[in-house]
Amino acid sequence: MPIDPQKIRIQELANKYLKGQLSSSEQLEFDEWFKSEGNENIYIDENIAESEDKHRQLILSRINEQIKQDIKVKTIWPRIAVAASVLLALSIGGYFILNKTSTLQIVKYQKQEIVPGINKATLTLANGQKIILTRGLNGRLAQQGSTLVQVNSSKSITYTASAVNSSLATRVQLNTLSTVRGEQSPYPLVLADGTKVWLNAESSITFPTSFSEKERIVKITGEVYLEVSHDAAHPFKVKVRDQTIEDLGTQFNINAYPDEPNMKTTLINGSVKISKGSQSAFLKPGFQAVVSTSGSAIIVQAADLDQVMAWKNGSFEFEGTPLNDIMRQISRWYDVDISYKGTIEGIEFGGSISRSKNINEILSVLETTKGVHFKIEGRRILVMP
Numbered sequence: 578m579p580i581d582p583q584k585i586r587i588q589e590l591a592n593k594y595l596k597g598q599l600s601s602s603e604q605l606e607f608d609e610w611f612k613s614e615g616n617e618n619i620y621i622d623e624n625i626a627e628s629e630d631k632h633r634q635l636i637l638s639r640i641n642e643q644i645k646q647d648i649k650v651k652t653i654w655p656r657i658a659v660a661a662s663v664l665l666a667l668s669i670g671g672y673f674i675l676n677k678t679s680t681l682q683i684v685k686y687q688k689q690e691i692v693p694g695i696n697k698a699t700l701t702l703a704n705g706q707k708i709i710l711t712r713g714l715n716g717r718l719a720q721q722g723s724t725l726v727q728v729n730s731s732k733s734i735t736y737t738a739s740a741v742n743s744s745l746a747t748r749v750q751l752n753t754l755s756t757v758r759g760e761q762s763p764y765p766l767v768l769a770d771g772t773k774v775w776l777n778a779e780s781s782i783t784f785p786t787s788f789s790e791k792e793r794i795v796k797i798t799g800e801v802y803l804e805v806s807h808d809a810a811h812p813f814k815v816k817v818r819d820q821t822i823e824d825l826g827t828q829f830n831i832n833a834y835p836d837e838p839n840m841k842t843t844l845i846n847g848s849v850k851i852s853k854g855s856q857s858a859f860l861k862p863g864f865q866a867v868v869s870t871s872g873s874a875i876i877v878q879a880a881d882l883d884q885v886m887a888w889k890n891g892s893f894e895f896e897g898t899p900l901n902d903i904m905r906q907i908s909r910w911y912d913v914d915i916s917y918k919g920t921i922e923g924i925e926f927g928g929s930i931s932r933s934k935n936i937n938e939i940l941s942v943l944e945t946t947k948g949v950h951f952k953i954e955g956r957r958i959l960v961m962p
Contacts, residue, residue: 691936691953694778694910696763700726700734703750703786710734710754712763721750721786724769736769738787749789755781756799759912761888768795771806772813777888778909779834802830802889807847820868823850829860830885835870836905842866843885851875893930893939900924900949904960911936912956919962924948 590603700708702719719726724738734754754766754776762776769787776782780799793813805813807826815822817833818840827847833840842851843865851858851866858866858875865880887894888906895903903926904915910932930942940951940958952959 691911691913691956693933693935694759694761694912697760698754698756698762698776701753701755703752710763714764721752724750724786726752726786728764733765733767733773735767736786738769750786751783752786753781753783757912758909770808770811770813773804775802775889777801797831797833799834800830800832800888802828802886804828805847819853821852823852825849830889832885834905834909838870840868840870841880841885843880843882845882845886887929888932891932893932895926895928897925897927900926900943900960903943904958907936907939907958914957915960916957917960921949921960921962 590599590606696712698710700710700718702708703721706719708718714728715730717725717727718734721736724736726734726736729735736752754762754774756762756776756778758779761778762774766774766776766782768774768784770793772793774782774784777800780797780801782795782797782801784795785793788811791811793808793811794816795814796816798817801815803815803824805824805827807813807824813824813827815824815831817831820833820840820842822829822831822842825848827849828845829847829849830843830845831841832843842849842860844860844862846862849860851860851868853868853875854873856873856875858877860866860877863880863882864877865885867876867878868874881894881896884894884896884898888910893903893906900921907913908915913936924946926943926946928942930939936953936958940953944950948962950961952961
């Protein structure tokens, strides 16, 4: 049976394509030949998709096989020849489905890497102006009444009040420092009284630019760590939901995320008073006050300070921690949504891992238990038995 000259020509073009030697006119000829009807899939798994050479060799072998069988192979190639530059630029280790129907389609499924959160926060001034805070800033940021806002040489955001202009000094203004999911404050915030504040992901603190009242009052959401500059004549109070935490010379952490079943105030050093309605409790260092979102009782219990302070120290710390609790932390730090498929109960974890790891590494560690599996779909994590 004589060999079809057209097939010889296509074979020649295919070989030149594999060598990267197609001229512009030959590329057009090649593309035009493949614009035909038909529908067929090529599946390239992650082992095959390790390099450009393997992509090319797979394509050539498929053409040779079809030519030998005297079957039109034009249905495969439009997805590859017309969009070869796209295909070969795709990430190594992917899984591809190449399919031509009425229009060109290239769908890529690959191992997705979700990176950890970053050091970033937003400072909202009294007039609504927003300043994005990242590492590397230095010097003056704003003037709020009589208070200068700046990043000092110690890499802290400082509020320094001046009494030079008495009219300005009496004009108290409120500022807010906030983070969204996937962020934590890049610097400690130093309030006008010297109190230092750190924010975890999806958290905020609203505070006066200077303290001229008898009480120093701030409001917070999410998770915040404070080192309060004690002043018995001007008590420092933190308002969060329907609770008030009063400093009595203190370093403490507040976890008050709305999706957590309990709000926890943990004392590192000093003393604090927790109040809710008519109830109150005093904490000693190493203890925490736990208040259910659905109740009013204040329960005081010993705290695991390593777990409590892990976020500020750059790690996740687990000790008999339920999977659901862990996934809420992961959701906030990696800015992902969590979904569950099937029943997952009674799974707890212990150990420590850096928050600088990509999410794949975190999930791989959790999967070693064999009791849970994960699937990444964009920015959604599916949790399965």
